[in-house]
Each structure stands twice: as structure tokens, then as C-alpha cells.
Amino acid sequence: MPTVPAARLMDGTALARRTVEETAARAAEITRRTGTAPCLATVLVGEDPASVTYVRMKRARCEKAGIRSRHMELPAATSTEELVATLTGLSQDSEVNGILLQHPVGPHIDERAAFEAIAPEKDVDGVTMTSFAAMSFGLPGFESCTPGGIMRLLDAYDVNPSGKRAVVVGRSAILGKPAGMLLLARDATVTYCHSRTTGLSEIVAEADILVAAVGRPRFIRGEDIKPGAVVIDAGYNPGNVGDVDFDTAAERASLITPVPGGVGPMTIAVLLAQTVDAAERQLGL
Amino acid sequence: MPTVPAARLMDGTALARRTVEETAARAAEITRRTGTAPCLATVLVGEDPASVTYVRMKRARCEKAGIRSRHMELPAATSTEELVATLTGLSQDSEVNGILLQHPVGPHIDERAAFEAIAPEKDVDGVTMTSFAAMSFGLPGFESCTPGGIMRLLDAYDVNPSGKRAVVVGRSAILGKPAGMLLLARDATVTYCHSRTTGLSEIVAEADILVAAVGRPRFIRGEDIKPGAVVIDAGYNPGNVGDVDFDTAAERASLITPVPGGVGPMTIAVLLAQTVDAAERQLGL
Numbered sequence: 001m002p003t004v005p006a007a008r009l010m011d012g013t014a015l016a017r018r019t020v021e022e023t024a025a026r027a028a029e030i031t032r033r034t035g036t037a038p039c040l041a042t043v044l045v046g047e048d049p050a051s052v053t054y055v056r057m058k059r060a061r062c063e064k065a066g067i068r069s070r071h072m073e074l075p076a077a078t079s080t081e082e083l084v085a086t087l088t089g090l091s092q093d094s095e096v097n098g099i100l101l102q103h104p105v106g107p108h109i110d111e112r113a114a115f116e117a118i119a120p121e122k123d124v125d126g127v128t129m130t131s132f133a134a135m136s137f138g139l140p141g142f143e144s145c146t147p148g149g150i151m152r153l154l155d156a157y158d159v160n161p162s163g164k165r166a167v168v169v170g171r172s173a174i175l176g177k178p179a180g181m182l183l184l185a186r187d188a189t190v191t192y193c194h195s196r197t198t199g200l201s202e203i204v205a206e207a208d209i210l211v212a213a214v215g216r217p218r219f220i221r222g223e224d225i226k227p228g229a230v231v232i233d234a235g236y237n238p239g240n241v242g243d244v245d246f247d248t249a250a251e252r253a254s255l256i257t258p259v260p261g262g263v264g265p266m267t268i269a270v271l272l273a274q275t276v277d278a279a280e281r282q283l284g285l
Numbered sequence: 286m287p288t289v290p291a292a293r294l295m296d297g298t299a300l301a302r303r304t305v306e307e308t309a310a311r312a313a314e315i316t317r318r319t320g321t322a323p324c325l326a327t328v329l330v331g332e333d334p335a336s337v338t339y340v341r342m343k344r345a346r347c348e349k350a351g352i353r354s355r356h357m358e359l360p361a362a363t364s365t366e367e368l369v370a371t372l373t374g375l376s377q378d379s380e381v382n383g384i385l386l387q388h389p390v391g392p393h394i395d396e397r398a399a400f401e402a403i404a405p406e407k408d409v410d411g412v413t414m415t416s417f418a419a420m421s422f423g424l425p426g427f428e429s430c431t432p433g434g435i436m437r438l439l440d441a442y443d444v445n446p447s448g449k450r451a452v453v454v455g456r457s458a459i460l461g462k463p464a465g466m467l468l469l470a471r472d473a474t475v476t477y478c479h480s481r482t483t484g485l486s487e488i489v490a491e492a493d494i495l496v497a498a499v500g501r502p503r504f505i506r507g508e509d510i511k512p513g514a515v516v517i518d519a520g521y522n523p524g525n526v527g528d529v530d531f532d533t534a535a536e537r538a539s540l541i542t543p544v545p546g547g548v549g550p551m552t553i554a555v556l557l558a559q560t561v562d563a564a565e566r567q568l569g570l
Binding site: 112129130132133134136137139162163165171173177180184187189190191192193194196197198199203 | 397414415417418419421424447448456458465472475476477479482483484488
């Protein structure tokens, strides 16, 4: 018999639905007051099937929430300069409130240069250096969508990170690093682990809040998880498998995100919410 | 009898001297080739005695290293707008290679707005959001000077952070946060501790590399330090006292920075080195 209760699920699908409903209401209010719906520009380079699917899904969610999307498809052979020019143009276009560059963009393109062509006030996907620093310093700005979704999940389940040990496994620029910075800004004691970390099991075992963002299926084993921990699985691997071994982890965690239906749905919800935030700020509403 | 050898000192004064000598040689080469010495603009708001002293010291070091300094003293009542205008002007002035805004700048000024008026390519003090993100992402840019000095000290004493547990106590925007990000970029497993951290002693005890950057005299006790750890004391409190209780820490550490003569001298050395870096980049040398 387990000595701790089985984990409660953190229902990202339900929270995302509520977030999108609130966002749709705000979008409708903008449309009512200005005669024009908020607009997200989506930029796709090439025809990678996964990227095509992601962008289509994001645009469909926009439409459902009363957000216009303006879609630009660029050929796979697009140069960094051309992509930068496109994004600069959208940054200057007053009809565009937010900009999403679907990534990865292909190895011949300088992705960082492309991201930096997005004006920070339209960076609703939270990919620019300015957005990262704003997250890190607790300044106004846009959050990377997945880390932003993680924080909303924690809030929805009354998990206050202050004074807690948070362990982030993974250090990518759009997921692990900003997730750790957002947790630090909320007063967690944050540890970053990654491929060079030695003694990962012992560090994971210290986590009151664990964020798995490493992209390796079932990489985190339940036996390493501290009883009662909050487990956030931001992994999404082939076969709908997360970075955490769900069955064993759920026996020890107090709260855990399922895959799918945990962090995933929140990512798009935050994108939509931040697009409406951007429109409100730009319109002075 | 101690079971580990007493710590070796990490001699920041000597390393700073070598760094400044190399910098002076590079500055002389620029002067020889272009007829003009590299130029650091220093901006001081008000007459805070410590700030006046710091700026004077930095300018004296510049002069000794063959770097011109252009000093601007603004009255204490300077507004954010006026300060931003001054810094924007220096950012656009082709005769200025680097810009230092001495801070803190007084409570009525929006310090972040002032920092952001410094062009990233002249941000030789590493205070802008762009510089922070560049440090975090391992991109070209300028480092905050004290964290940059810490990394140079580690390199000089052959401390490779890769795979090590690094604990940073303190999370300021110009010291703790960037120090952690630079260590993470060098593949350390990094933990950020701060005023809300619970169980600090246990976390400090895990550190292979400890960075104390909290601004509280003798806050870190030697008994908490892991035998053989590398201890970097970035604190500088009244009475020439660091954040680490030196005498007890030196009994357990393998390497330790003294206060004064450890991290402190490196801060100005990095400022000078980065000013010459900026000049070289701007001149295409």
C-alpha cells in the first residue's frame, strides 16, 4: 500500500479551455470597441509536416477565439535576410498585434537573428532576448508560451513556488531556461540540470517542484521523485510519451501533469492570451 | 588537524594586473593603427561619495591602460528622460566605444530604462537585457563585469565548471543571475539561492563551486562548505568583509578568493578588457 496518496492530475486541457474562453471574451471586447479583431501573424518557413500541423492548429484556435491570423508561408530556401525582412515588416505593421515564427526554421537560417527581428512588444511567443531578460528580471513582457503555461498550471492548483526547491531538467532557450527564471522570480530555489549533470537522481529527489523539459521519453523515473512533489512534464515524445515515467511518478507525486493533456494545451492558450494582451497594450485598453 | 589542506588563495589582484597589461597592449595597438585610443564614456548621476570614488578609480585605471575616458556628471535631480537622452547620445556617438553608467542612480530614476538606452554593442558593463540574454544563451556580447571576472578567475585556476554543482547565493540582475547563467553555459549544474531559500546550509554543502553574492557580512559559514569546494566571495561589505566567513571557509575549501584582492580587482579589469573588445569590434580589427 502506498504511503502517500496517488497524485492528482493537473488538467491542462480544462485550464486551457478556461484560459481560451477568457481570451475570447477579451478579443470580442476589442472587436466591439475598435471594429477590428486582434491579429496574430504566423510565419512558416518550408513544409516540415509537424510545423505545418502546428501552425494550422494555432490558426484554427485563433479563429475559434475571435483572433484573426495572417499567415505567411515562405519557401524552405528562404534566406536569413529575407526572413528578417519579413519579420521586420510585420513588426512595423500596425495591423499586426502579435508575431509567431514557427520554429525550428531550418539549419541554413540564423534562427536567433530571425527571432530578434520580432519587436518585443509583438513577441507573443516569448522568443526574443528581451522577452527572456524580462522574464528573468520580473519585468513586463511576454513569456515563452510553455513556461508561461507551466506557471499558470501551478497557480491554478494553488502551488506557491516561494521557498520551494524547484528542479528544471533541461536548459533550452525557450523552455528550460525561462521556466527556471520564472520560478526564480516567484521565489523558488531553482536548480538547472542538463545532459552534463552528474548525480541527477539525487537532485531530482530534492525537488518539491520538478519540471522535466529534456525531450527524452520516460527519462525521469518515479523512484527518484520526492514523495508529495509537484511534477510538471513538459516533454512530448513520439507515441504521446512525456519525459516522466508517468505510472511510477504518479505513485509518489502529489500533483502531476498527464501527457497529453497537461502542459501541451496550455502552450497555445498562452499564445492566444498574450496576443490579446499585446493588442490591449498597443491599443491602450 | 584538518583532514583537507588549507585552501589556496585565488589571487584576483595578480590576475587583474595581467588582464590589464594585456588590455593595455591591445589598446596601444588600436591607438597605433587608428591614431585614436579606445574611449569609455562614464556617466555619474549625483554626488554619492562611493559612486564618485568608484568612477574616479575606473577612470584612473582607464588612463593607465591607455584608454580614454569621457566623463559626464549629471546633477542628482536629473530625470529618467534626461539620463536616457544622454545615454542615447553616447550610444550614437562614433567616438565612444563603451559606456558605463555608474549605479545605483537614485530612486527617482527608472534605472532599467536608463540601462536599456545603452546600445548593446557599447554595453561594456554588461547591464542591458540584451547582454543578460547573450550571457544566458552563450551568444556573443558583453558580460556583467563581476560575473565575467569570476569566470576568468575560475579559468586562471583551472577550475572547469562542467558537470560540477555550482551554487549561487544571491540573484541580483548584475551579479547573481548572470553568474549563474555563465556557469550554466559552461555546463555546471546551477542552483540559485536567495533570501527566500529554506535549508540554505544543506544546499551550500552540495556546492563544488560556491558563489556568494548576497551582500551580508560573513553570511556563509565555513562549516557549511563542502571539503575541497571552490569558494568565490563576491561580497564586499563594510570593513573589507566578504559574504563568506573567510577563516573557517579557508579550512575546508580547496580554492578561495580573499576579500579584498579576489573578485573585486577583476571587475574593473573586465570593464577595461571589454572596452577594448568593443573598440576592436567597432573598428573591425
